[in-house]
Amino acid sequence: MTTMKLPPLLQDDPPTLADRAYLSLREAIVEGTLAPGMKLSERGLAAMLGVSPQPVREALRRLEGEGMAESRPRSGTYVAELSIDRLLEMGRIRSALEGVAAGIAARRRTPIDIAALRARLIAVQSASASGDERRLAAVNASLHETLHAITGNALLIRSLQAVNAYYHISTRVILTSKYEVSASLAEHSAIVAAVIDGDPETAEALMRAHTGRSVDVAAIELAR
Amino acid sequence: MTTMKLPPLLQDDPPTLADRAYLSLREAIVEGTLAPGMKLSERGLAAMLGVSPQPVREALRRLEGEGMAESRPRSGTYVAELSIDRLLEMGRIRSALEGVAAGIAARRRTPIDIAALRARLIAVQSASASGDERRLAAVNASLHETLHAITGNALLIRSLQAVNAYYHISTRVILTSKYEVSASLAEHSAIVAAVIDGDPETAEALMRAHTGRSVDVAAIELAR
DNA sequence: ATGGCCAAACTGCTATCGCAGTTTAGCAGT
DNA sequence: ACTGCTAAACTGCGATAGCAGTTTGGCCAT
Numbered sequence: 001m002t003t004m005k006l007p008p009l010l011q012d013d014p015p016t017l018a019d020r021a022y023l024s025l026r027e028a029i030v031e032g033t034l035a036p037g038m039k040l041s042e043r044g045l046a047a048m049l050g051v052s053p054q055p056v057r058e059a060l061r062r063l064e065g066e067g068m069a070e071s072r073p074r075s076g077t078y079v080a081e082l083s084i085d086r087l088l089e090m091g092r093i094r095s096a097l098e099g100v101a102a103g104i105a106a107r108r109r110t111p112i113d114i115a116a117l118r119a120r121l122i123a124v125q126s127a128s129a130s131g132d133e134r135r136l137a138a139v140n141a142s143l144h145e146t147l148h149a150i151t152g153n154a155l156l157i158r159s160l161q162a163v164n165a166y167y168h169i170s171t172r173v174i175l176t177s178k179y180e181v182s183a184s185l186a187e188h189s190a191i192v193a194a195v196i197d198g199d200p201e202t203a204e205a206l207m208r209a210h211t212g213r214s215v216d217v218a219a220i221e222l223a224r
Numbered sequence: 225m226t227t228m229k230l231p232p233l234l235q236d237d238p239p240t241l242a243d244r245a246y247l248s249l250r251e252a253i254v255e256g257t258l259a260p261g262m263k264l265s266e267r268g269l270a271a272m273l274g275v276s277p278q279p280v281r282e283a284l285r286r287l288e289g290e291g292m293a294e295s296r297p298r299s300g301t302y303v304a305e306l307s308i309d310r311l312l313e314m315g316r317i318r319s320a321l322e323g324v325a326a327g328i329a330a331r332r333r334t335p336i337d338i339a340a341l342r343a344r345l346i347a348v349q350s351a352s353a354s355g356d357e358r359r360l361a362a363v364n365a366s367l368h369e370t371l372h373a374i375t376g377n378a379l380l381i382r383s384l385q386a387v388n389a390y391y392h393i394s395t396r397v398i399l400t401s402k403y404e405v406s407a408s409l410a411e412h413s414a415i416v417a418a419v420i421d422g423d424p425e426t427a428e429a430l431m432r433a434h435t436g437r438s439v440d441v442a443a444i445e446l447a448r
Numbered sequence: 449a450t451g452g453c454c455a456a457a458c459t460g461c462t463a464t465c466g467c468a469g470t471t472t473a474g475c476a477g478t
Numbered sequence: 479a480c481t482g483c484t485a486a487a488c489t490g491c492g493a494t495a496g497c498a499g500t501t502t503g504g505c506c507a508t
Contacts, residue, residue, distance in 0.1 A: 014297070016460090016461065017461080017462070018461085018462090039489095041488085041489075041490095042489080042490070042491095043488085043489085043490095051462080051463090052462060052463045052464075053463090053464095053490090054461085054462055054463070054464090055461085055462070055463095057490080057491085058282070058285060061282060061285070061286070062285070062289065065286065065289055065382060066379060067377075067378050067382075071490085073238070074468090074469055074470060074489070074490065074491090075469095075470065075471075075489070075490085076470090076490075077490085086377070089328055089375070089377050089380070090379070092324050092328070093321070093324055093377075093379070093380055093383075096320040096323065096324045097317070097320065097321075099320065100316050100317055100320045103316070104313055151313070153291075153310070153313050153317075154291050154294070155289075155290060155291030155314070155317070155386065155387065155390070156313070156317055158289060158291075159383055162379065163379065240490090240491070240492090241491080242491085242492090263459095265458085265459075265460095266459080266460065266461095267458085267459085275492080275493090276492060276493045276494075277460090277493090278491085278492055278493070278494090279491085279492070281460080281461085295460090297460085297499095298459070298460060298461085298498085298499055298500060299460085299500060299501080300460075300500090300501095
């Protein structure tokens with residue numbers, strides 16, 4: 001057998017119970033079903049989800065690591081309280097990480113990645129024209145996630161997922177005004193162009209400005 | 225009883241077995257005892273550490289979340305392989321996060337924080353003059369950690385700890401040349417001054433430049 | 449000597465149980 | 479009616495056991 005390099009045989013990843021519990025709880029927190037300050041009992045949640053406390057415990061620790069839950073040593077785990085300040089901080093962290101991700105993506109993108117980015121961008125354009133806000137939000141997220149995936153950096157991807165979840169808790173519907181839609185589309189186009197061109201500095205600067213602007217918009221909304 | 229606001233009664237946090245396992249394993253990975261690619265068996269490590277597999281499992285998932293370990297679905301967990309590219313990516317992430325942290329610290333610092341920062345800076349100056357590299361590295365880390373703590377942002381602190389651990393794997397001794405020592409000291413002084421002045425933009429830019437330069441130095445070292 | 453197969457050992461994952469510490473509800477005393 | 483104590487219920491944490499799937503070492507046939 002020659003020592004040749006092969007791709008790692010990507011196999012479908014049957015999600016574990018802990019993974020599913022994590023996703024379920026995170027969604028509940030983001031959606032507001034589990035309100036901030038509410039207690040997250042291992043046994044109680046386990047009973048609701050129909051699993052044993054063990055996977056729930058793992059999910060809680062993960063949420064805690066992502067800042068969406070807080071644990072008092074021997075008392076319990078609670079849904080993290082969120083303040084406007086904290087939310088804006090998360091927005092800044094998100095902005096910095098998205099910028100770095102765009103820069104790395106501009107360095108590493110392959111022809112396949114470029115094709116994927118073009119496809120996502122077309123989908124964003126289509127959704128922008130349609131006026132369907134939910135679809136637009138979905139394809140926008142998909143575009144960002146495509147950029148994340150191109151970095152191939154597990155820690156970066158994970159951090160971005162965490163901060164995005166947290167950040168989106170109370171910024172669900174920012175993309176409403178026509179101005180926002182057209183501005184966002186133009187920015188996305190420019191970012192993708194810079195990544196395709198392999199220009200890390202420009203890609204990072206544009207992405208940072210793009211996401212930073214959304215923080216400002218959120219701040220204005222929240223201050224009202 | 226009136227509804228008055230009280231600080232949360234900080235009590236000593238007896239570290240859990242999972243915490244200790246995590247610290248132990250992380251140190252072993254950073255130090256190289258657990259080499260990249262090596263298998264991390266829950267039961268095996270549990271026997272070595274004298275605990276049950278359960279806390280070890282939790283520690284492994286945490287390491288995995290921080291990018292220091294990788295897990296193949298039903299095969300095992302392994303120490304993450306590290307490449308120069310990946311290390312530089314981590315350096316960029318670190319730089320971005322440290323910058324954000326410095327900016328947030330400049331917004332939130334209290335008089336007590338300012339006193340703490342001044343004390344740390346004096347310690348750094350003292351250690352720089354002494355020529356004791358280990359002590360200098362320790363007080364430098366302490367200065368950075370003080371800034372992290374001032375942000376009060378759990379997710380940010382956690383992310384920084386993770387990326388710092390990863391980043392320091394093969395950059396243990398950068399601070400050797402006299403030039404590095406004096407340049408680093410000057411930069412630290414300027415950063416602390418900006419934070420104390422409450423100037424977020426300057427603090428972030430200086431911190432980003434400071435940490436970004438250390439990435440470049442590391443890259444030069446590694447390329448030799 | 450080489451290729452294929454199979455069983456034993458090992459893997460991560462989940463369930464169940466027990467422990468020490470915390471919270472809480474209710475009772476007793478004023 | 480209010481305070482102070484106590485016991486029962488609940489909490490997270492850890493240990494142990496069992497399951498299904500994976501890996502591995504060795505045996506047999508070629």
